[in-house]
Amino acid sequence: MTTTTGKQNAPKKNVSRPPEQNDVKNLENKSRRTVIRKFAVGTAALAGCSLLPDKWTIPLVEFGVLPAHATTSGTTERALAAPPPAASVAAAGSGHFCLNFVQIVQPCASCGIWFDSATLVIVYDGGEFRHSQSGSLLIKQASGKVGHFEANISSIPAGASIQNATLYMLLNPHEGIASIDNNSVINVNDCSGAFVRTINARHDIKKAGYSKSNPNVPIDFTAYAIQIRG
Numbered sequence: 104m105t106t107t108t109g110k111q112n113a114p115k116k117n118v119s120r121p122p123e124q125n126d127v128k129n130l131e132n133k134s135r136r137t138v139i140r141k142f143a144v145g146t147a148a149l150a151g152c153s154l155l156p157d158k159w160t161i162p163l164v165e166f167g168v169l170p171a172h173a174t175t176s177g178t179t180e181r182a183l184a185a186p187p188p189a190a191s192v193a194a195a196g197s198g199h200f201c202l203n204f205v206q207i208v209q210p211c212a213s214c215g216i217w218f219d220s221a222t223l224v225i226v227y228d229g230g231e232f233r234h235s236q237s238g239s240l241l242i243k244q245a246s247g248k249v250g251h252f253e254a255n256i257s258s259i260p261a262g263a264s265i266q267n268a269t270l271y272m273l274l275n276p277h278e279g280i281a282s283i284d285n286n287s288v289i290n291v292n293d294c295s296g297a298f299v300r301t302i303n304a305r306h307d308i309k310k311a312g313y314s315k316s317n318p319n320v321p322i323d324f325t326a327y328a329i330q331i332r333g
Contacts, residue, residue: 208287211284215248221272224269284304307322
């Protein structure tokens with residue numbers, strides 16, 4: 104006969120919550136997760152808003168004049184060597200050949216350009232138009248000197264075709280252009296303010312055959328003459 108001694112382990116009771124308590128617990132957990140998600144989204148939105156400016160403003164763009172040494176850099180030099188653009192339509196059909204010469208790059212203190220006179224020669228089929236202007240024509244940025252030339256070309260017959268128009272500018276034999284000046288740039292504008300072309304000391308004056316014995320500098324204005332003749 105076998106005898107069992109000691110206490111026997113009592114079976115564990117399976118305690119379960121009523122269904123109502125489980126539903127309440129699930130709802131509490133779901134609500135807690137929803138609140139946490141909303142809080143996280145709201146915090147991120149506030150952080151993003153803090154990076155925005157208080158007031159939107161129009162961006163500022165500053166413009167400046169290139170320093171003298173920059174005119175010899177690759178991109179700028181290639182741009183200055185490019186063919187002159189066609190004249191603006193501002194003076195179209197007026198017959199008023201009217202130009203202002205403004206130096207926009209002055210690479211040295213003595214680098215102004217001084218013309219004693221200028222002669223406009225327009226060759227058209229069946230004839231030639233000429234007009235000369237005497238008197239000092241100093242063009243210098245530092246002192247605000249602006250050159251000016253004008254002529255009325257309306258006497259050219261209406262049906263005539265302009266073949267070429269050249270403004271021969273006679274440089275002063277002593278102080279016309281500095282020997283070291285290869286980088287001066289002159290903007291030529293119509294008297295209405297429309298841009299016509301640029302004149303570059305190296306490409307348009309010195310490489311055009313200028314010398315003390317040949318001080319006449321030929322500047323092409325064919326496109327402009329055709330434009331204003333209409």
